[in-house]
Structures are given as structure tokens and as C-alpha cells.
Amino acid sequence: MPDNDRFLLKTILDSQQSERDTPLADSDAFDYFACEQILKRYDLSGDEVAAGIVDGGGDGGIDAIFTFLDESLLVEDAEILSDQAVANATRRGANLELHVLQAKQETGFGETAIQKASSSLELLLDLSLEEEELGELYAPVVIDRMGIFRRALKALAPRYPEIRIDFWYVTQGKTDVVGSTVKLQAERLVSQLQQVATGVEAAVHFVGSSELLALERAKPTYTLTLNFQESATSGASHVALVSLRDYVTFLSDGNGGMRRNVFDWNVRDYQGNVEVNREIRASLEGEGQPEFWWLNNGVTVICSKVSSQSKTYTMEGVQIVNGLQNSYTMHSALKGISEDDPVWERKVLVKILQTEEQEVRDRIIRATNRQTSVPAASLRATEDIQRDIERYFHTQGWYYDRRKNYYRNEGMPMDRIVGISFLAQSVMAMGLSRADSARARPSSLLKSDEEYGRIFHRDTALGVYLWAAKAQKRADAFLLDPSAGSSTQERTDLRFYVSMLAAAKLSGGRVRTPQQLGALVDGDRTIDEADLPECLGIVRATMAEMVNERGEARDKVSKGPDFVDEVLRAGGVNDG
Structure with missing residues (x-):
């Protein structure tokens, strides 16, 4: 009997790829689709989905990690994870959830995949092991994403959270023919996850092409x-x-x-x-x-x-x-x-x-x-400037998602949708030369009145915001291209530095205010894709130097202001 569900799933994936200005690698597109569908009830933005994907070298057989507190996504700079956080700021018995996904473009489910993930989760969820120790075995992006759950678990311990861990094994196969030995491995993984803390609820889910299709068809209803x-x-x-x-x-x-x-x-x-x-x-x-x-x-x-x-x-x-x-x-x-x-x-x-x-x-x-x-x-999204940006983007064939997922639910092309956080990070990196803040403190940019006022200022021409969004999208697309040879971790650490350096070189000096980018907009000057390999090479070399000199992890270097100065200096950008 023909496997029509797998054929239909491939048709949907191919259609999504054709709508992207720059198609993803097929494996990356499948990772993204799987995460988007499985976590649909949390109404994540495209950027939030992408940030949870850790697939790549040193992933330990894990492709994505997401942590939720009372059904809200936790990010690395969430207040509850800060050193100043007070445990009783969160309700007693709050729901803490960890979702771990493994997505493979295969037509079946095997023992090895679960065994590999099980071995990794046993270590990654062992709170007696320091992140530095785990960093010797796993990529920094895996440590970062799992670190959110680990820190939340420690911070909330005095409030006795209700903990749930779900492992999702996703392929393009059929779940009704999963072998008995594979199911046995899944049962062992459930038992293992239940030992993370007293009272943990755990489950392993097999998701095949039929389940993915059913999830994709389940559109959110507003009636x-x-x-x-x-x-x-x-x-x-x-x-x-x-x-x-x-x-x-x-x-x-x-x-x-x-x-x-x-x-x-x-x-x-x-x-x-x-x-x-x-x-x-x-x-x-x-x-x-x-x-x-x-x-x-x-x-x-x-x-x-x-x-x-x-x-x-x-x-x-x-x-x-x-x-x-x-x-x-x-x-x-x-x-x-x-x-x-x-x-x-x-x-x-x-x-x-x-x-x-x-x-x-x-x-x-x-x-x-x-x-x-x-x-x-x-x-923030209700302010006049946010509505003005949305209107301007629309006139240019782009969509500013100040109302989260509004345009995605309307079926607009994902590559043309820009969220508030993404735009804030883009302007912070290119319009203020602060790629470190864009990398390390994405949610804080909107919470601080001072930072928000610098990014979204009435004196900044609306064209600057679209210019910055397009430039960052262009840099991200370049880093995703196989020719860049960039890993998931490197993209996470360096994406805003590449765009910052490219914008500074194009401007002829360090950019101090978003208004300075207005000259580029007026002159119809954009970041040339041909310049991005050079910028990436400079940022890479500078990162290697600082890691070697300081003995610090790459992700830590990428979050510091010193790296900004060194990248601009290495790129021959005058201080302005």
C-alpha cells in the first residue's frame, strides 16, 4: 500500500522551502517543521522555534530543547534565571516543562537514536555535573538550552514546581509499526527521566508522517x-x-x-x-x-x-x-x-x-x-511607533509581527515576517554596534525603557527598520548556506557580529545611533552578500584569538562588549 502520508508531508515541506527566499538544508527544514508542529499549542514565533534547535556537531543525539514555565517559553535572560531572582516571585507548584526533540528524515524508528539521546540526557540532567564539565562533551548551544531548564529547576526548587519532561522522536515513518525493542528503549528512557527529581512526569512520543500531517492541519482557531x-x-x-x-x-x-x-x-x-x-x-x-x-x-x-x-x-x-x-x-x-x-x-x-x-x-x-x-x-506593541513600523513594512511587501504570529497565521511567507524581538536585536547590532547585547540579552531589550528608547526612537526613519531587518535576514541566510561552513553554535554566537561589522564597514565607521543608518537607506546602499564571507572570516579569527588568549568558552566571549571592540578593530573600522 502506498505511503501517501509521507508523500503529502514531502509536498508540504517542498512547498515551504519554495516560499523561502533562501531555502534551508532539507534536514534543517524538517527540524524546524517538526518543532513548529509539536509545540504549536505554545504559539511560538518563528524566531523562538529556530532558537531552540541545537542540531549539529556535539548535539548528543538531540535536535531541539525547549523549556516552559506555566506554558510560557523561558529564554536564557529570563528574570527567574538571573542571579537576583527571588524564588517566591513564582507561584508555588508552577508547571515546569522540558521538551526534547529528535527529528530524523528516516522512514522508521530505531533503537540507536533513543539510546544515544538517553545517554546524553542522563548527563545533561545530572545537576551534580557543572556546565563546564558537560561542555567537554557537548556543543555550547546544547549546554545553553539545557542550562535554561537546569537553572530553572534549581531556582524553583523552594516552590516545589510540578515537573514534566517530554521526549519526542520524530521521523517520516509509521508509528503503528514501531518495533518492540524500540518501545522497550522508550520505556527505559521514561523511567530514567522520572528519576530527575521526585514526582517528575515523563513521556516518550513517537511521531511519524501521519501525526505530523494531523498537527499541521490543526490550525489555531479564533472563533x-x-x-x-x-x-x-x-x-x-x-x-x-x-x-x-x-x-x-x-x-x-x-x-x-x-x-x-x-x-x-x-x-x-x-x-x-x-x-x-x-x-x-x-x-x-x-x-x-x-x-x-x-x-x-x-x-x-x-x-x-x-x-x-x-x-x-x-x-x-x-x-x-x-x-x-x-x-x-x-x-x-x-x-x-x-x-x-x-x-x-x-x-x-x-x-x-x-x-x-x-x-x-x-x-x-x-x-x-x-x-x-x-x-x-x-x-510595547500597542505604541504608535510600532503601528507605524507595521504599516511601513506592509507597503514594502514585508510583515512586522508586532501581534505575535498574526501574519504567520494569515499564511504570509515566513522569510518576510519580522518579529519585534528580531528587529530590536537587528537594530541593536547594526544601529548601535552592540552585537553583544543582541546576542546575550534578547528579551531585556524590550523590558528596559532606556534600551527600548534607543532602538525605537521617533527620530529614526521607518526605512531604517526595514533596512536592518533585511540586512540581518541576509546575514542569517548566508550563515545557513553550506558554503559558509557555519555550525548551529557558530550561527548563534556570531550572526549579529557579522551584520554589525558589515554595516559598520558600509557606513565607513562605527555606528553609534540608528539614525546613522539613514544615510545608507537614502543612498540605496545595502550590505552586499559578497562582503559577508570576509566579515565572517574576520569575526571567526577574532573569536579564535580571544578564546585562545582568555581560555573562555566561545559563547561567553560572544556575550561580552570586549568582543565588539576587537571585531571592529580587526575589521579596520574607525571608532567614529
């Missing part, structure tokens, strides 16, 4: 229904009392998690105030409590269209813009509670506001979240 008890209506907007049972059903994705895609990205990753979460949980669980909706501000939902019939709202284009703490605490607190418990009939207040005007939507997001403790940095 939802919500049952309600009582309501008041003014025009196309509504205020309703909704039972906790109906609201949790509205939130649930059918797999035990929340629909991450319906939370506006500005607030979805906000961990919230632990004391507030504790109070919400207490008001849910305690007997004799006042009505739940008396004790909090409820939830605000924006949608493009809403209709009501028989005490059910049908909404299109749903986005929850305020009430993440309420929603997450309700969803987690009610897990495991008997279906006939009276708590399910308590009520939450839900505001439903219909608007298709983006500016009105952004004003609602800012206004509702100003009344809570969501930090201003979480609301």
Missing part, C-alpha cells in the same frame, strides 16, 4: 463560543456573568492546556503577582467565600464580531487582552476538582468588546492593563 448566565448589552458590546465551568471550557484547548493563541501576546507571558494569584486561588477554594466575581476585575475579551443566541456568545477574532492571572489561576486551580463540586458554578465577570479598528484595540489593551500590575514594557 469560539462562550455560554453565559446573565448579561447586559450596549450596542455591539456586552458584559456577562459566566460560570467557571463555562469559562474554563472556553479557555481549554482539549489537551489539558489553555488556548495560548487567544491571549494577546502583550500579556500572555506575564507571570503576575504571586500574592494576587494566591488570593484568587483562595477565593476559589475557600468555603463561605463571597461571590468570586465580587473579588476581582474579571476578564476583557476583544473580538471582530460577536452574536448572541440562547445564552451563548459566538465570537470571531477572539483575543483576551486582560485577565491572564484570573484565567491561568482558574484553569490550574480547578484541575482535578470533581465535576459536581459547587465551585464550578461560581461566576466570573467577562467584558466582550467588538471592534475591528486596530488603534481602538490597542487603546483598550493599554487602558485595561494600566489598571493592573502588568509592566509598561509588556505593552
Whole structure:
């Protein structure tokens, strides 16, 4: 019988490759596709997916590593991982998840792949081993990505997190013919992972072409229904009392998690105030409590269209813009509670506001979240300059994803989509000559008012932002080309240095402000792909020198400001 699913999967992969300005190596394209589909419920951006891929020399049989805290992706500069982090800033019993993927373009599942990954995970998850020791066996990018989970596990230990580890073995084969010896290896790996810490839940998943196709077809939905008890209506907007049972059903994705895609990205990753979460949980669980909706501000939902019939709202284009703490605490607190418990009939207040005007939507997001403790940095995407950049990109056939994954869900070409973090890193590297910050502190660039103001400044022409995005995309594409001979680790460490040096040489000196790039935009001067090999050679040689002189790991060197100065000096760039 023909394997049509494998044929259809190849057709999809080929189609995606043809849409890329610079196609990936087939193995890299498969890695990316597998991660994107398996982690779809977390609504990761393209850059976030790519950052988790560790495939390459010294990977230990592991192709990708992702760590999540309460369903939010943890990155290397996350606050909870800093030396100044306070453990009790995170709720007790938080959900800490590790996803490890192995993706192979094979037509079956073998023992060797699991055995190799098992040996690596036994060492990588041994907290008694220092990262320096592990660095002798594995590539720095593997240590970095697994280090996020290791540090989170240590930091959260006083809060007794609920830990889950999932290993995904992905091929283009059929899962219904996995051999018994392979299944036995999987069972042994589950037992091994359960020993990482007391109470760890673990699972090994076999994913073949049929499963990948099913995941690819499962598009996120933004059209939802919500049952309600009582309501008041003014025009196309509504205020309703909704039972906790109906609201949790509205939130649930059918797999035990929340629909991450319906939370506006500005607030979805906000961990919230632990004391507030504790109070919400207490008001849910305690007997004799006042009505739940008396004790909090409820939830605000924006949608493009809403209709009501028989005490059910049908909404299109749903986005929850305020009430993440309420929603997450309700969803987690009610897990495991008997279906006939009276708590399910308590009520939450839900505001439903219909608007298709983006500016009105952004004003609602800012206004509702100003009344809570969501930090201003979480609301960056609602600012005028961000909307202006989005409009300008669109006029040039590019897509600025200030609303996370909006354009990807619209089916726009991935190579033409630029996220806020990617643009901030690109401008930091080329417009401020601070490739070290772009490499080491990607999420901090948006959190710091000072850094954000330097990157996104009203005096910077909109064309500069598109120029920087295109230049970084060009540098990244060059590094992915086999002719560059660049490993995953090298691309991670050097990508922003290559673009920084190329921009500085083109500008005739060190670039101090993004406004300086305006002259290149006005003169229609772009970074020539022919210049990138020379820039990479200079950056590589400088890295080798500093590693040799200091005896430090390459990833550590790439995160320091001294490396910036040495790269520019070696490239013959005057200090400006």
C-alpha cells in the first residue's frame, strides 16, 4: 500500500522551502517543521522555534530543547534565571516543562537514536555535573538550552514546581509499526527521566508522517463560543456573568492546556503577582467565600464580531487582552476538582468588546492593563511607533509581527515576517554596534525603557527598520548556506557580529545611533552578500584569538562588549 502520508508531508515541506527566499538544508527544514508542529499549542514565533534547535556537531543525539514555565517559553535572560531572582516571585507548584526533540528524515524508528539521546540526557540532567564539565562533551548551544531548564529547576526548587519532561522522536515513518525493542528503549528512557527529581512526569512520543500531517492541519482557531448566565448589552458590546465551568471550557484547548493563541501576546507571558494569584486561588477554594466575581476585575475579551443566541456568545477574532492571572489561576486551580463540586458554578465577570479598528484595540489593551500590575514594557506593541513600523513594512511587501504570529497565521511567507524581538536585536547590532547585547540579552531589550528608547526612537526613519531587518535576514541566510561552513553554535554566537561589522564597514565607521543608518537607506546602499564571507572570516579569527588568549568558552566571549571592540578593530573600522 502506498505511503501517501509521507508523500503529502514531502509536498508540504517542498512547498515551504519554495516560499523561502533562501531555502534551508532539507534536514534543517524538517527540524524546524517538526518543532513548529509539536509545540504549536505554545504559539511560538518563528524566531523562538529556530532558537531552540541545537542540531549539529556535539548535539548528543538531540535536535531541539525547549523549556516552559506555566506554558510560557523561558529564554536564557529570563528574570527567574538571573542571579537576583527571588524564588517566591513564582507561584508555588508552577508547571515546569522540558521538551526534547529528535527529528530524523528516516522512514522508521530505531533503537540507536533513543539510546544515544538517553545517554546524553542522563548527563545533561545530572545537576551534580557543572556546565563546564558537560561542555567537554557537548556543543555550547546544547549546554545553553539545557542550562535554561537546569537553572530553572534549581531556582524553583523552594516552590516545589510540578515537573514534566517530554521526549519526542520524530521521523517520516509509521508509528503503528514501531518495533518492540524500540518501545522497550522508550520505556527505559521514561523511567530514567522520572528519576530527575521526585514526582517528575515523563513521556516518550513517537511521531511519524501521519501525526505530523494531523498537527499541521490543526490550525489555531479564533472563533469560539462562550455560554453565559446573565448579561447586559450596549450596542455591539456586552458584559456577562459566566460560570467557571463555562469559562474554563472556553479557555481549554482539549489537551489539558489553555488556548495560548487567544491571549494577546502583550500579556500572555506575564507571570503576575504571586500574592494576587494566591488570593484568587483562595477565593476559589475557600468555603463561605463571597461571590468570586465580587473579588476581582474579571476578564476583557476583544473580538471582530460577536452574536448572541440562547445564552451563548459566538465570537470571531477572539483575543483576551486582560485577565491572564484570573484565567491561568482558574484553569490550574480547578484541575482535578470533581465535576459536581459547587465551585464550578461560581461566576466570573467577562467584558466582550467588538471592534475591528486596530488603534481602538490597542487603546483598550493599554487602558485595561494600566489598571493592573502588568509592566509598561509588556505593552510595547500597542505604541504608535510600532503601528507605524507595521504599516511601513506592509507597503514594502514585508510583515512586522508586532501581534505575535498574526501574519504567520494569515499564511504570509515566513522569510518576510519580522518579529519585534528580531528587529530590536537587528537594530541593536547594526544601529548601535552592540552585537553583544543582541546576542546575550534578547528579551531585556524590550523590558528596559532606556534600551527600548534607543532602538525605537521617533527620530529614526521607518526605512531604517526595514533596512536592518533585511540586512540581518541576509546575514542569517548566508550563515545557513553550506558554503559558509557555519555550525548551529557558530550561527548563534556570531550572526549579529557579522551584520554589525558589515554595516559598520558600509557606513565607513562605527555606528553609534540608528539614525546613522539613514544615510545608507537614502543612498540605496545595502550590505552586499559578497562582503559577508570576509566579515565572517574576520569575526571567526577574532573569536579564535580571544578564546585562545582568555581560555573562555566561545559563547561567553560572544556575550561580552570586549568582543565588539576587537571585531571592529580587526575589521579596520574607525571608532567614529
